[in-house]
Amino acid sequence: MSICSSSSSSSSSTKSWILHSLAVGAAVAVALGARSYLARSSKFRSRVIGIIPARFASTRFQGKPLVQILGKPMIQRTWERAKLAETLDQVVVATDDEKIAECCRSFGAEVIMTAESCRNGTERCTEALEKLGKKYDIAVNIQGDEPLIEPEIIDGIVKALQAAPDAVFSTAVTSLKPEDAYDPNRVKCVVDNLGYAIYFSRGLIPYNKSGKVNPQFPYLLHLGIQSYDTKFLKIYPELTPTPLQLEEDLEQLKVLENGYKMKVIKVDHETHGVDTPEDVEKIERFMRERNLA
Numbered sequence: 001m002s003i004c005s006s007s008s009s010s011s012s013s014t015k016s017w018i019l020h021s022l023a024v025g026a027a028v029a030v031a032l033g034a035r036s037y038l039a040r041s042s043k044f045r046s047r048v049i050g051i052i053p054a055r056f057a058s059t060r061f062q063g064k065p066l067v068q069i070l071g072k073p074m075i076q077r078t079w080e081r082a083k084l085a086e087t088l089d090q091v092v093v094a095t096d097d098e099k100i101a102e103c104c105r106s107f108g109a110e111v112i113m114t115a116e117s118c119r120n121g122t123e124r125c126t127e128a129l130e131k132l133g134k135k136y137d138i139a140v141n142i143q144g145d146e147p148l149i150e151p152e153i154i155d156g157i158v159k160a161l162q163a164a165p166d167a168v169f170s171t172a173v174t175s176l177k178p179e180d181a182y183d184p185n186r187v188k189c190v191v192d193n194l195g196y197a198i199y200f201s202r203g204l205i206p207y208n209k210s211g212k213v214n215p216q217f218p219y220l221l222h223l224g225i226q227s228y229d230t231k232f233l234k235i236y237p238e239l240t241p242t243p244l245q246l247e248e249d250l251e252q253l254k255v256l257e258n259g260y261k262m263k264v265i266k267v268d269h270e271t272h273g274v275d276t277p278e279d280v281e282k283i284e285r286f287m288r289e290r291n292l293a
Contacts, residue, residue: 044137044162044165045137045138045161045162045229046137046162047089047135047136047137047138048087048088048089048136048137048139048140048158048227049088049089049090049091049092049129049132049134049136049138049139049140050082050088050090050091050092050139050140050142050154051091051092051093051094051112051124051125051139051140051141051142052075052078052079052082052091052092052093052142052144053093053094053095053118053121053124053125053128053141053143053144054075054093054094054095054097054100054104054144055096055097055100055118055124056095056096056097056100057097061274061275061276061277064144065095065100066099066100066103067277067280068280069147069280069283069284069287070284070293071293072147073103073107074144074145074147074274075093075103075104075109075144076103076104076109077147077148078142078143078144078145078146078147078149079091079093079107081147081148081149081150081151082142082149082151084151085151085154085155085158086151086155087154087155087159088140088154088158089136090110090134090136091110092109092110092111092128092132093109093110093111093112093144094111094112094114094124094125094127094128095111095113095124096113096114096115096118096124101113112127112128112131112132113131114127114128114131115127120251121141121251122141122228122233122236122237122251123236123237125139125141125228125233126233126236126237129230129233136230137229137230138158138161138162138227138228138229139227139228139230140154140158140225140226140227141225141226141227141228142154142225143224143225145274146224146225146274147283148283148287148292150267150269152267153172153223153225153267153269154225156172156267157170157171157172157225157226157227157263157265158227160263160264160265161227161228161263164261167196167229167260167261167262167263168228168229168231168232168255168260168261168262169226169227169228169229169252169255169260169261169262169263170226170227170262170263170264171197171222171223171225171226171227171252171262171263171264171265172222172223172225172264172265172266172267172269173189173191173220173221173222173223173264173265173266173267174220174221174223174266174267174268174269174270175218175219175220175268176188176219176221177221178213178215180221181204181213181219182203184202184203185202185275186202186221187200187201187202187221187222187250188200188201188202188203188204188205188219188220188221188222189205189220189221189222189264190205190220191220191264195263195264195265196261196262196263196264197252197256197261197262197263197264198256199253199256200250200253200256201248201250202248202249202250204219220266223267223269226252236254236255239254242254242257242258243257244256244257245257
């Protein structure tokens, strides 16, 4: 999970990275014979919904979505930022907890109640989409503990999926800080030359024979946000859990292990994890320093 700075300089830099990633992705798609898809990009996968999955139970931080961040529940800050994304036609919160639902309704969010049996955010998004009864082409899974998520990142992964008809999933990465190299809560990613994901891991990847971080290598940190083609989202829960997914406890590995393609964009993005109660003070200090209250 990650928190991002929304200062003007960071936002401008993020936009530059996203535009570069999208330009490269579009060029590759054309080279692969996807001209017809890109030519009708205004219609292809055009209906988009943002879903914020939120659960009260958590082994590391129970009730995390409701924790106060400078006077507002964290889930509210996430919802307010998501509403600023230009590509989203609708934003909803999907939860199995009535306390979270009541809180979200109090600040105007639309809430979809989902089952406690959902094993992860992707399955919660799938159930919410089914209950909505509306037809969407793309569903964006927006982590409920990202109170400063940049709308440009949401728009970036949506446009990346719209421009990559051979992919069913898109996500974002940023540069990994050396101090986070061996933190299992910071998921690392490697991509191929065409911008598609090869692997995700809680360990450092790639891992060299010296066993040390190479300060010259551009390691990538996975950001929690991801978008899916909704046709694939209907299939996802039926896929049997895979060995790598279970070992790493990373749901996106089930996508890769079953042979599906995942588009990745890189953004210039400062991350701040909110994984424990101690992280709340860190994010509040970060926000005060940048006048983001």
